[in-house]
Amino acid sequence: MKPLKLVVLALLLAIYLTPTTSATVDDAVKYSIMPGSGTSTQKILVWVRCDPLIEVGGGYLYIFWDDILIIKQVTPTVTGGHYYGWDTTITPPTTNNYKGKHTILLWIEYPDGTVKTRTWQYTVTDGLPPVEWWKNLPQELLNQIRGLKGDKGDRGDAGPQGPAGPAGVRGAQGNPGAVGAAGTRGPQGDPGENASPVELWPTLLLSNAVTLVISVALSWWIRRRAS
Numbered sequence: 001m002k003p004l005k006l007v008v009l010a011l012l013l014a015i016y017l018t019p020t021t022s023a024t025v026d027d028a029v030k031y032s033i034m035p036g037s038g039t040s041t042q043k044i045l046v047w048v049r050c051d052p053l054i055e056v057g058g059g060y061l062y063i064f065w066d067d068i069l070i071i072k073q074v075t076p077t078v079t080g081g082h083y084y085g086w087d088t089t090i091t092p093p094t095t096n097n098y099k100g101k102h103t104i105l106l107w108i109e110y111p112d113g114t115v116k117t118r119t120w121q122y123t124v125t126d127g128l129p130p131v132e133w134w135k136n137l138p139q140e141l142l143n144q145i146r147g148l149k150g151d152k153g154d155r156g157d158a159g160p161q162g163p164a165g166p167a168g169v170r171g172a173q174g175n176p177g178a179v180g181a182a183g184t185r186g187p188q189g190d191p192g193e194n195a196s197p198v199e200l201w202p203t204l205l206l207s208n209a210v211t212l213v214i215s216v217a218l219s220w221w222i223r224r225r226a227s
Helices: 004-016 131-135 139-146 197-226
Strands: 022-026 027-034 044-055 059-063 067-072 083-088 100-109 115-124
Touching: 004 044, 027 100, 044 100, 059 083, 067 115
Parallel strands: none
Antiparallel strands: 022 027, 027 044, 044 083, 059 067, 059 100, 100 115
């Protein structure tokens, strides 16, 4: 094979194998991921366009990061129906942003229940290694990374007392207690002295006077009725 043909073939093969930040599986769903790789805190633009772009019924776009749902968006409402196009930004979730390769899954759901999926392999270029990497380290190395256990610190001062809480609901009134037994009867007192006749005169005079007045009034009333 001639050298020129080898150069052309090598260029074509290099172009074919070079990854890009956009992909199209078919004409129904076009998407782009920008950038195609980045740090563990990199903001990532997800661009999606469907064909047809406008449908009568509404649908959804789900974005997964390593099977973790991070975004759910509905189709925007436009004149004529619903717009099946999205421009959204995602960030690797802190629970799964270790250094290495990750899968971004786009899941487009149509009104009739049809689902179209697209995937992109995203590479985190820095950050901590995955959890499995730590599990495989020798214990001696883990001890060196962790260091010696520090001394227990002094106990801090107690904080200020918080405000008293609201008064509780008053409880139900209890049942009345049993009536106590009657006490013993006390001793009878000494009899008093008899009153003298002089002390009884005012009382007798007043009683006779009242009786006389009543008798006179009654006689006068009877005579008046008879006349």
